[in-house]
Amino acid sequence: MTTPKKHIFLLTVLFLFTMTASVFAQDAxxxxxxxxxxxxxxxxxxxxxxxxxxxxxKGRTIWGGLEAYGKPWRAGANEATTFTTDKDIKVEGKTLKAGKYSVFMVPGETEWQVIFNTETGQWGTKRGGGANFDPANNALTVTVKPKKLDQLNERLVYDITNKGFSLKWEYVEVPVAIK
Structure with missing residues (x-):
């Protein structure tokens, strides 16, 4: 037969084990x-x-909905998207020096602006909305033509090829030529 002290000890150990397991489960x-x-x-x-x-x-209308036409956008979510090149390049025929840049885009129904900004590391939007960049730090702005896609791209993705890069999201692809 067990004593009451052993019962209390066993209940205390069981309680502590249960609490510890629930705390770790919350940290997953x-x-x-x-x-x-x-x-x-x-x-x-x-x-x-x-x-x-x-x-x-997630079932939302992205272009002209979540991301308004004619307003700068962080070209992704969370922190501003960054673009790094280790050599000087030509983006849509214009020179971009080697370095690291934040990328912002201004979506449009028939053309988009792609902005390379020298400020990096910032959150992509300002408090209260709007893209978080100072236009005085724009190193290069180019205009490109979006393409309609037949298949839905559920997640935003960037592809880099030997001809440049493209953003694909929803039913839109935004190709940017690089040489």
Whole structure:
């Protein structure tokens, strides 16, 4: 037969074990709504890296809805998307010096602006909304034509090829030529 002290001790150990297990269960990491992604590739002699967060469509209208036409956007989610090149390159025929830039885009129904800004590391939007960049730090702005896609891209993705890079999200692809 066990004594009351042993019962209390066993109940206390059981209680502490249960509490510890529940505390650790609460600390389990949850998948991010817009996980961080990196696209890397080579265009000519230049090594290109695009670091971005990849949001999902989730049944929403993205272009002209969640992301308004004519307003600068952080070109991803969370922190501002970054673009790094280790060599000087020509983006849509205009020179971009080697370095690291934040990328912002201004979506439009028939054309988009792609903005390379020298400020990096900032959150992508300002408090109260709007893209978080100072236009005085724009190193280069180019205009490109979006393409309609037949298939839905649920998650935003950047692809780098030997001809440049493209953003694909929802039913839109935004190609940017690099030489």
């Amino acid at each position: 990491p949850k998948p991010k709504a817009s996980p961080a992604q990196t696209a890397t590739g080579k265009v000519g002699a230049a090594n290109i890296t695009i670091a971005y967060s990849s949001p999902a469509v």
